[in-house]
Amino acid sequence: MEQIDFNYLDRLAQKYGTPFYMMDGSTYMHNIESFKSAFLSKYPNLVVGYSFKTNYVPALCNIAMAAGCYAEVVSEMEYDLARRIGFKNVIFNGPIKREPILYKALNEGSVINLDSLYEVESVLKYKSKNPGRDVAIGLRLNIDLTDADGVSKVQCGLRVGRFGFTRKLLSDVIPSLKKSGIRIISLHGHTSSSDRAVANYGLIVKQMLSLCSEFQLDDLQYFDVGGGFFGAAAKGIDVSNKPEYSDYADIILDLCLQNEWFNKVLPNIVIEPGVSVVANVFSYVSRIFQTKEIAGQKFLSTDGTVFDVKPTLHSNNLPHTFFVKESGDGTYVANLVGSTCMEKDVILSDVCVPSTIKNGDYVKIDGVGAYTIVLTPTFINYVSPIVSVEGKKETLVRRRQTLDDVMAFYNI
Numbered sequence: 001m002e003q004i005d006f007n008y009l010d011r012l013a014q015k016y017g018t019p020f021y022m023m024d025g026s027t028y029m030h031n032i033e034s035f036k037s038a039f040l041s042k043y044p045n046l047v048v049g050y051s052f053k054t055n056y057v058p059a060l061c062n063i064a065m066a067a068g069c070y071a072e073v074v075s076e077m078e079y080d081l082a083r084r085i086g087f088k089n090v091i092f093n094g095p096i097k098r099e100p101i102l103y104k105a106l107n108e109g110s111v112i113n114l115d116s117l118y119e120v121e122s123v124l125k126y127k128s129k130n131p132g133r134d135v136a137i138g139l140r141l142n143i144d145l146t147d148a149d150g151v152s153k154v155q156c157g158l159r160v161g162r163f164g165f166t167r168k169l170l171s172d173v174i175p176s177l178k179k180s181g182i183r184i185i186s187l188h189g190h191t192s193s194s195d196r197a198v199a200n201y202g203l204i205v206k207q208m209l210s211l212c213s214e215f216q217l218d219d220l221q222y223f224d225v226g227g228g229f230f231g232a233a234a235k236g237i238d239v240s241n242k243p244e245y246s247d248y249a250d251i252i253l254d255l256c257l258q259n260e261w262f263n264k265v266l267p268n269i270v271i272e273p274g275v276s277v278v279a280n281v282f283s284y285v286s287r288i289f290q291t292k293e294i295a296g297q298k299f300l301s302t303d304g305t306v307f308d309v310k311p312t313l314h315s316n317n318l319p320h321t322f323f324v325k326e327s328g329d330g331t332y333v334a335n336l337v338g339s340t341c342m343e344k345d346v347i348l349s350d351v352c353v354p355s356t357i358k359n360g361d362y363v364k365i366d367g368v369g370a371y372t373i374v375l376t377p378t379f380i381n382y383v384s385p386i387v388s389v390e391g392k393k394e395t396l397v398r399r400r401q402t403l404d405d406v407m408a409f410y411n412i
């Protein structure tokens with residue numbers, strides 16, 4: 001990416017308007033390749049399923065496809081989008097799979113991880129209508145993510161995760177699928193945790209291996225540990241105590257390569273990274289419109305919004321840089337507030353801003369690649385454009401939304 005300074009951002013702002021996202025595709029490619037190398041240096045059979053839900057900007061997904069990733073999708077919309085983008089290899093997860101999309105995915109040979117009994121019934125029905133067809137599916141295992149101290153590591157402090165089949169259910173499901181001639185080619189163990197700790201993958205892998213051995217899942221081609229990893233942190237985030245890609249590869253592969261069933265079957269290890277490859281790939285640039293002081297508090301108003309950079313409205317300040325036309329000495333403390341006319345539209349709280357900042361300057365917020373663009377519907381403002389920046393070349397990969405776009409799916 002070109003050196004980013006006031007003049008550079010000002011040029012992009014004149015061309016595309018503000019606010020806008022900046023996408024750095026080479027960082028994304030680098031993240032994927034680094035994650036791959038961490039595994040491939042120990043074991044040759046690896047599939048990376050890029051988690052669409054994290055950010056499905058087509059230009060980004062094209063890079064994942066070029067890097068050899070499968071699309072990992074969790075809904076009909078994501079499935080259709082992946083196929084439209086051109087992915088031949090799709091991993092279809094998620095709790096709701098209506099029969100038409102499920103049957104389409106079966107016809108197209110996608111890797112489908114079933115989550116619930118109603119899907120098993122649909123697949124059995126499909127097989128009975130297509131007795132001559134080789135039907136192969138995957139199953140999601142409900143993982144007990146309780147650590148040695150009895151603490152649940154499931155995301156948001158939940159006591160249990162709700163996805164997949166319990167082991168007890170699988171003891172009925174697996175024999176009934178096998179009896180109908182349906183092959184089980186994938187086992188999925190994704191379990192989201194809040195701490196993204198390496199040890200969680202020990203729990204996941206052990207439970208998956210034990211199930212594979214017990215039920216002799218010898219047709220398995222995809223040993224899918226899911227996503228939920230840490231990585232791709234934007235500069236400015238303290239990563240000193242955070243895991244690296246190789247830490248995850250070590251724990252997963254060390255356990256697998258010691259296991260008798262695994263060494264006999266040698267399936268692909270599947271990882272489904274989202275945040276951990278895309279967080280630092282996007283930044284968000286908005287323009288400062290005014291500075292204000294009210295009851296001793298200073299505010300900078302921008303045409304950006306918190307809903308575009310952290311739609312979950314968490315309270316952490318994201319890494320950021322102010323770009324001012326006129327530099328000067330000193331800073332003061334202010335809140336950066338957004339354009340939506342909502343009091344809670346606070347993008348940065350109590351941060352140091354250059355003393356010379358004024359109308360026409362810019363602020364860039366980093367690390368906004370994950371769960372932002374996909375979670376940002378039209379709200380008060382037109383949806384922002386995305387500019388892909390590669391060296392000196394820039395490409396508009398999404399234009400700004402227009403009134404016609406907003407009206408397109410309403411019947412008036």
Ligand SMILES: Cc1ncc(COP(=O)(O)O)c(C=O)c1O
Pocket residue numbers: 051054072093094190192226227228229272273274275276
């Ligand atoms: C099945 C599945 N795979 C992969 C991911 C990606 O997780 P993350 O973005 O935390 O890496 C998720 C996210 O919830 C998921 O549900």
